Amino acid sequence: MADKGGNLNANETARRFFARPLTDAEVNDSRPADVAYNKGLNQSQSTYQRYLAVNNPDSFLTRMGMMASAHLNVRAFSDLLKQAGKLFSLQALGSLLSSVNPPAQAAGSHNDQDYGIVQWGWSNQEEDLIKNAATYAPLENQRIIESATYGGQPAVDAIASKYNVCWGYDASGGIDNEATMGKLLSDKDIQRDATGDVVADKGLCSPTTLGVNSNDADAYDPTTGKNDLIFRYRLERNLEKILDQEDSIQNANPNPAQAH
Secondary structure (H helix, E strand, C coil): CHHHHHHHHHHHHHHHCCCEECCHHHHHHHHHHHHHHHHHHHHCCCHHHHHCCCCCCCCHHHHHHHHHHCCCCHHHHHHHHHHHHHHCCHHHHHHCHHHHCCCCCCCCCHHHHCCCCCCEECCHHHHHHHHHCHHHCHHHHHHHHHHCEECCEEHHHHHHHHHHHHHCECCCCCECCCCCHHHHHHCCCCCECCCCCECCCCCCCCCCCCCCCCCCHHHCECCCCECCHHHHHHHHHHHHHHHHHHHHHHCCCCCHHHHC
16 A cells, blocks of 8 residues: 555656646557666666665565565564674575566556556656657756746746646646646546546546647647647746755755754
């Protein structure tokens, strides 16, 4: 249940940072990239950090301990951590990795892997455009979205008024406590098929509607010839949220004692 709670919290955070619902196909497409990223990050570490460091949450020893801790008392668990370096050679540890890193599961419904929770994120296509297309670079994207029109109105304000509910905000950008995931589903702003998969092109907050080439004709962008203004709006607001968060961290009181 803790894992389910973590899944819920992670997806709500992604939603608040202007991600969009992902279809099963998009979720499955993203999993290999996630695994490859984590594998590359792990391989960039020293052998000790990868296998024996107890301060590395992804080391073999730590993950083995996390599994064992559910079955051992505190003293036995502590002894395990202290003695593990003596018990196993690096070669032996390497031979056991398959027990900690099982083969990737076959592609399937997110209901099988994500507790049936709607997954929010950025598709591989979107991430590729963000990384490689100059038109979506932060300054260029800001210039285009702030000068664009949507339905004859300034695009930023018009898109916010219509679509901010998808991300849990009101038209002015304030938190809308009533714009929950449950309400989006009950209002059919996000729709699912009989298997639980998000329907790509139905609902106000559907993957297609919020995506790179929206089915909302008012989102037309003459600079690219695509209906990408909602995608541009998401990029702009996502960057704004990230900068706001970094600013709040930097401005936090570094000395808690002074707060009293």
